Amino acid sequence: MHQIELRDITFEYDAQERPVTALRDVSFGVDASEFLCVVGQSGCGKTTMLNIVAGFLKPTKGEVLIGGRAVSGKGFDRGIVFQDFAQLFPWRTAQRNVEFGLEMKGARPTERAETARRFLRLVNLENFAGAYPHELSGGMQQRVAIARALAYNPTVLLMDEPFAALDALTRDEMQRFLVEVWRETRKTVIYVTHNVAEAVYLADRIVVFSPHPGTVKAQVRISLPRPRDTLSVEFLEHQREVIGHLGGR
């Protein structure tokens, strides 16, 4: 059985009188501890899909199951990381940001602080626990956001182009780093991106979306050993395959 299951998800919204179909009959599953990337052009509905899994949006048709139970609204079983650095609370230090979810769960202050410390260590930011977000670089802020999403121990991590706003060098570093964190925590990940190389580097499996309306075009399994060599022939072949699915009609 899949850890996450999307069943015939259709999503329509009203735009200037006419309903627009953003997603049509999207179905796929994600196994426990699997790293799944969703790739597609901007406007293909991949972020909408993620927002449905996150519980921010209700699908017009279909349902999402997590651990066999239908998703209704938001829940502690999912952690979310957005693209925008501004997702951190500027009035809280890195540590207090990471504590937020635990605080909402009602954890005791000492337990909160201890857990937050542990996750800041996981993202190599233990020395910046007392720093405010504006004192951190973009890459560091995204690492705090990852620690924050992991700290209250969700089974699923949802990521919406978390590194898209970073410069290329930092992005490479963050991808390597994310793989390490994922191997250590064994979370089930849905990672949305439009960057094919990134998807091939990170994913166990890639779901390719095609736009207007958003549908699942193809699925590509990547079974290269990690850490992956981005210049190897196999890596480039996988990239070509995914690009082929994206480009072809």
Add this chain to the structure above:
Amino acid sequence: MRRGLVRSGLGVVFSFGLVGLGWEAFSRSGLFSPALTPSLVAIGSTLAQMLLSGTMLIHVLYTLYRILVGLVLAGVVGVPLGMLMGRAKPIERFLLPLVSVLSPIPSLAWVPVFILWFGLGNTAAMALVFYAATFPIILNTWTGVRSVNRLWIRAAEAMGADGKLLFRKVVLPGSMPFVITGLRQAFARAWIAVVGGEMIAATSWGLGWVIFDSKEFLNTDVMLGSLVVIGILGLVFERLIFQSIEARTVGRWGMVRAVRG
């Protein structure tokens, strides 16, 4: 940094020195009677006398008492109303027209009405301060709540925050830059209101009252001395209180650029 401070200090001395010299030349030229344009020396000695005798302190304390009570009340009423307006559409629809109409009325225009309602004395002056200060607080808080980054709300909701908790942990701190701006504007407006109100509504003490009272005896030096005190106090509040609140909160958090100096 150090150098910049010295330079800006010199700049202040220079601009005040030049204007002071001009005034001194003008007052000693004999164009007007010295009773109307007293020299800086006369103003200074009168001010020193008032400070030493303690009367100036009492005037200042009365004025501060009135403005603080009015401001605190305005904050207690204005911040929650602004928050409610920002969070609940029906309340916004109900209050916005009222606020929009009442806010532009100069507070001093209410003085005669308030005297009839509250009589001469502290209450009228405080009511005036309250009136002047409440609307900037309401309007800025309302704007602040609406401008809270939606991503913060989403992130917090994803972590299980809702209702009261979401409000207290995200909306309240998230709207702080605007709330502080509101308090600042409120203070500036209240400072005008309290001095103006005291001129008409106060009976024996207060900076506004002493200025107005001095005209009976042609005490121009007392008037000008009190004006200096009013200016300095306003500056002190702006610098010491509001700038340090800002530096410790939204400035520290990088939500606004901290003002120095």
